[in-house]
Amino acid sequence: MMQKLPPLDYPYNALEPYIDAQTMEIHHAKHHQTYIDKLNDALENHPNLKEMPLEEMLKNLEEVPEDIRTSVRNNGGGHFSHSLFWEIMAPNAKSVSGKLKEDIEKKWGTVEKFKEEFTEAAVSRFASGWAWLSIDKSGELQISSTPNHDTPLMEEMIPIMVIDVWEHAYYLKYQNRRPEFIKNWLDNVACGDKIGEIYLSKINT
Numbered sequence: 001m002m003q004k005l006p007p008l009d010y011p012y013n014a015l016e017p018y019i020d021a022q023t024m025e026i027h028h029a030k031h032h033q034t035y036i037d038k039l040n041d042a043l044e045n046h047p048n049l050k051e052m053p054l055e056e057m058l059k060n061l062e063e064v065p066e067d068i069r070t071s072v073r074n075n076g077g078g079h080f081s082h083s084l085f086w087e088i089m090a091p092n093a094k095s096v097s098g099k100l101k102e103d104i105e106k107k108w109g110t111v112e113k114f115k116e117e118f119t120e121a122a123v124s125r126f127a128s129g130w131a132w133l134s135i136d137k138s139g140e141l142q143i144s145s146t147p148n149h150d151t152p153l154m155e156e157m158i159p160i161m162v163i164d165v166w167e168h169a170y171y172l173k174y175q176n177r178r179p180e181f182i183k184n185w186l187d188n189v190a191c192g193d194k195i196g197e198i199y200l201s202k203i204n205t
């Protein structure tokens, strides 16, 4: 099965003014597409792996043949992470509600406190990487960050929310102002309804 670029369910300019259309287009049609092309190249001569779902590959990297392991980790990780990133964004995004809000408040006290900790993880990620909200093995919510294209799947966690803090995600509009990008993203673009739906689907399986 060839991996394919997932279409966005909103146009490239839908997240203006928080993420500009040019950044969205280059990020989706160029950067993400390149990771997919490289992943497909790596899997080309491994027909048994091509049938394995991407998440399974990333959870069990030690089962991926050594000659393509780094490529799968980087390009497969990039494909997985970007796909979730596009999925959880929306114009006019509302904050979290329902069960996810309740569980965030159980863990962090308030949604504001959760946002502070998530922001800290995203701001302090050195160089290129990601900040995540995931469900850990015991079913608890956890904030983490990863370098490069590593994912919490490698730590046996189930990611439900992610922000890309590679410079290509924000540099055209924000230059070196990563904290401003993260604040705008959390307050206006990260869609509580979509993240909540993913959360419910993951805790009910």
Ligand SMILES: [Fe+2]
Residues within 6 Å of the ligand: 027, 031, 082, 164, 166, 168, 169
């Ligand atoms: Fe990216």
